[in-house]
Amino acid sequence: MIPPRTFDLAVVGAGVIGLAHAALAQERGLSVVVIERTDRPVGASIRNFGHVGITTQEGEGLAYATAGRGHWLRFAERAGFWIRPAGTMIVARAEDEWALLHRFAELRGDAVELLTPDQTRERASIQDPRLLGSAYCGNDLRINSPEAIPALAAHLAEAGVEFRFRTNVTGVEPGLVRTSRGDVPATQVVVATGHDLDLLFPELADEGEFQRCLLHMLETNAPAGSHFDPVILTGTAVMRYGGLSQHPEAASIRERMQRDTPELLEAFVNVKMSQRPNGRLVIGDTHAYAHTHDPFKDESLDTLLLREFAQLLGAPLTVRRRWHGEYASAAAEDFYVREPHPGVFVACVTNGTGMSTGMGFAESVLDRM
Ligand SMILES: Cc1cc2nc3c(=O)[nH]c(=O)nc-3n(C[C@H](O)[C@H](O)[C@H](O)COP(=O)(O)OP(=O)(O)OC[C@H]3O[C@@H](n4cnc5c(N)ncnc54)[C@H](O)[C@@H]3O)c2cc1C
Structure with a gap:
């Protein structure tokens, strides 16, 4: 043999x-x-x-x-899959978020551009009237x-x-x-x-x-006439990314959310969105930690996400697909x-x-x- x-x-x-x-x-x-x-x-x-x-x-x-970054661009070219240097836009809708984005821009220098509300809306259809501005991170990529x-x-x-x-x-x-x-x-x-x-x-x-972190995700239609090239992050991102959470303003954002929208903190919501090449929006997410998760998807979490996006985009979204994802947490x-x-x-x-x-x-x- x-x-x-x-x-x-x-x-x-x-x-x-x-x-x-x-x-x-x-x-x-x-x-x-x-x-x-x-x-x-x-x-x-x-x-x-x-x-x-x-x-x-x-x-x-x-x-x-x-x-x-370079590896993604090289493999996308060789394998022929879709990739866009679309960047990330972090939207500020409260003074503490806007102050944090100024700190973040100072820290990252040329990698971050601060945008006024009008400049923000030129790049992405953010319709929340509370919009104060955004930080645009041009090095970031988006793939499907x-x-x-x-x-x-x-x-x-x-x-x-x-x-x-x-x-x-x-x-x-x-x-x-x-x-x-x-x-x-x-x-x-x-x-x-x-x-x-x-x-x-x-x-x-x-x-x-190790535990399994479980996330709720949705795919929706985009509001008519809207455009979203960058990945969109919001104030909840301070709970998830070290480049944002290290600034002193992060604590006041957390306190404000604890006071005004504790349901977002309870579900570890990160209001985040990206657009697929076919125009649909991928929106999420929630986080729950366990060794084994309950198999039943709680509709109240999807309702919470849809409420947040209706505010952000100024229109209700029609859901096309729903799913769970899990990743390892240590x-x-x-x-x-x-x-x-x-x-x-x-x-x-x-x-x-x-x-x-x-x-x-x-x-x-x-x-x-
Ligand atoms: C909903 C969601 C949204 C996220 N968003 C982002 C994002 O936008 N940006 C970002 O950077 N990260 C994001 N992440 C995190 C990112 O997706 C994960 O960190 C990454 O995909 C983990 O990759 P992995 O290869 O370790 O795991 P997986 O993709 O889960 O792959 C593990 C593979 O191992 C296989 N396997 C397991 N056990 C065995 C076995 N015994 N024998 C053979 N095969 C086995 C499984 O079948 C599976 O295919 C997100 C994660 C989730 C769930």
């Missing part, structure tokens, strides 16, 4: 983190196999806003997102994740990466990946299973206090890397920014291997 081929690198999981490792390793000349339990990527990586948000990251995340992630996988397959879909990984040992369809020998292994790390390495997930680290066995690396972005930071993060993991 011919012994099975030994790959230089086996990647477990075909989400953005697994594919980023596969793509960059293949560029480095390694033979790569990607093992994925479903028949195509359907995890967090196709359920998101497609926001490659660089400017609002901080520290390690900012470094990874900055490094990742349900198209881009499968296109990246297809491109890698054409370029020589081997894909084993519908193959569940049941264990990983030094030099060997055990799967539901037999063993796969590999000199090195990257485990990029996202929020399902606890199923393969429960002790690591326990030690890192207590202490945003960028989780462990080597549980020699040559076996577990790699996970645990702060919900994998589309933005995953490419640069994967590059740093490969550099360590």
Whole structure:
């Protein structure tokens, strides 16, 4: 019997983190196999806003997102998927938000442009009468994740990466990946299973206090005659992005929300929106943390999101699709890397920014291997 081929690198999981490792390793000349339990990527990586948000990251995340920008542009060109340097617009509708955006602009220099209400409306149809202005982050990118992630996988397959879909990984040992369809020998292994790390390495997930963060998302029609090129963020973004939450004004925004709209804080709402190439809006999101989530979608959360967007856009939105997404959340680290066995690396972005930071993060993991 011919012994099975030994790959230089086996990647477990075909989400953005697994594919980023596969793509960059293949560029480095390694033979790569990607093992994925479903028949195509359907995890967090196709359920998101497609926001490659660089400017609002901080520290390690900012470094990874900055490094990742060029990788996204290069892979989009090679794989032929849609990408737009559309930027991010952070909208201010209260004095404390506007003050925070001034601080943010000082911190980021040329990467942020402050816009008046009229300039804001020229770039995006924000109709809330409370609009005071916005910060425009021109380096940020927008992709259509349900198209881009499968296109990246297809491109890698054409370029020589081997894909084993519908193959569940049941264990990983030094030099060997055990799967539901037999063993796969590999000199090195990257485990990029996202929020399902606890199923393969429960002790690591326990030690890192991993949980599943569950998000409500909606796709709606855009109001007639509206235009939205940039990804839109609002005051709730201070709860989620280090580049914003570090400023003293963030505390007063949080206090004001606690007083005026506690329901937004209770549901960890981030009022955020991006537009698909077909014109529909992807709106969200809410956040809930647990090891296992209740399967029943609570309509009150969608109602809350729709209320917020009706205010922001000045018109009620017609829902076309609804879904849940889950990503891994960990207590202490945003960028989780462990080597549980020699040559076996577990790699996970645990702060919900994998589309933005995953490419640069994967590059740093490969550099360590
Ligand atoms: C609703 C939502 C909105 C978001 N918005 C943004 C955004 O706009 N910008 C941004 O930067 N980030 C965003 N994020 C975060 C980002 O999507 C995630 O950080 C990223 O997609 C995680 O990628 P991943 O590859 O780790 O996980 P996944 O995409 O979930 O991929 C993991 C893969 O591993 C496979 N797998 C698991 N276990 C096994 C096994 N035992 N054997 C074989 N295969 C296995 C799964 O089937 C899956 O395909 C969002 C996330 C969600 C959920």
